[in-house]
Amino acid sequence: MLTNSEIFETCRRLIAADETPVPVAGVDDLDLPAINRYFLRLAQSELTVDNSELLLRELVNTGIMIETTDGIFPTLAGILAFGKLPQRFFPSYEIRASAYASSNFDSDAIDQKDIQGQLADMINGAIGFVTRNIKNHSTIPDGVQRVDRLEYPIEAIREAIINAIAHRDYLISGAAIRLFIFEDRIELYSPGGLPNTITLETMKYKQFSRNQTLVSFLTGLGFMERRGKGILRMINLMREHGLPPPRFELIGEELLVTFYSSAFYVLREVIHARNPGIRRKT
Incomplete structure (x- = not known):
């Protein structure tokens, strides 16, 4: 069983860095109001937490999250653009x-x-x-x-x-x-x-x-x-x-x-x- 850091490093070698899953983060670490402001600019419907399945699907479709065999996690790009505290996960990305x-x-x-x-x-x-x-x-x-x-x-x-x-x-x-x-x-x-x-x-x-x-x-x-x-x-x-x-x-x-x-x-x-x-x- 791979650790979270091992999963992250393995994915970084296989896919683009900004599409890498961040397995220590979840949907609760994303700033939903910021995401909805982004969706509004794209003339897309706002997301709510009422339907978690729809929420996750839309976040995956836009690249904010990614589905892996171990679950659905925010991508690096998703955390950097819409994370509540991006530097909590990546202190040097400043x-x-x-x-x-x-x-x-x-x-x-x-x-x-x-x-x-x-x-x-x-x-x-x-x-x-x-x-x-x-x-x-x-x-x-x-x-x-x-x-x-x-x-x-x-x-x-x-x-x-x-x-x-x-x-x-x-x-x-x-x-x-x-x-x-x-x-x-x-x-x-x-x-x-x-x-x-x-x-x-x-x-x-x-x-x-x-x-x-x-x-x-x-x-x-x-x-x-x-x-x-x-x-x-x-x-x-x-x-x-x-x-x-x-x-x-x-x-x-x-x-x-x-x-x-x-x-x-x-x-x-x-x-x-x-x-x-x-x-x-x-």
Whole structure:
């Protein structure tokens, strides 16, 4: 007889990570009001606990739960999107955010937060963290009305956070998404390399999805579109804001996305002026 952890690990090797059953969880660990809000967006009928057989069937049909030979359990995607306490089962599936006043880790963090909850909570929480830790430039172009402009296009950052949650490798246990805000850039680290045949060169144009069930939930919740144009949108938003496109790098087992602010180039010129022998990095 396999233990719950052995069942989980066996299933992870046989099916997509986000479709893996979570045998230590049950239907009571799911947030039914959140599920019904999702169903409402899809123009589907609300579920009730009055008919448990119908409830379980609908949850299985939508991928929130899965039927196995040992019973019906929530899927990993179901717990992450609609679990009452997702991090109770997966503590590292969170966003660990830190903000620094300088351009490196030499100074103490001025703000830190472990962002948890359902997918929607994490996305909104991460955006809130970024918004309160980046500069807000105010101008009065007409001499009358003040116009506020954030240091970065927040929709581009939002797109990157959603992509990190949607496409991270959930087979890498113990690894969280990491978000760092420096005075000249934002760095977002997502566990896992690029899936399938995707490369850094082709990822702008190719649609890919490591976690199809999770992506379908994010799409239904209104966070994603099925067109797969998120990266191009990030690039365009940064350019419209007068900033360079985001930089994508593979660092070990993580995908790093870096957003540079205008301050990056100011600091670079200052450093070069003081140290003319140092070659500029593009």
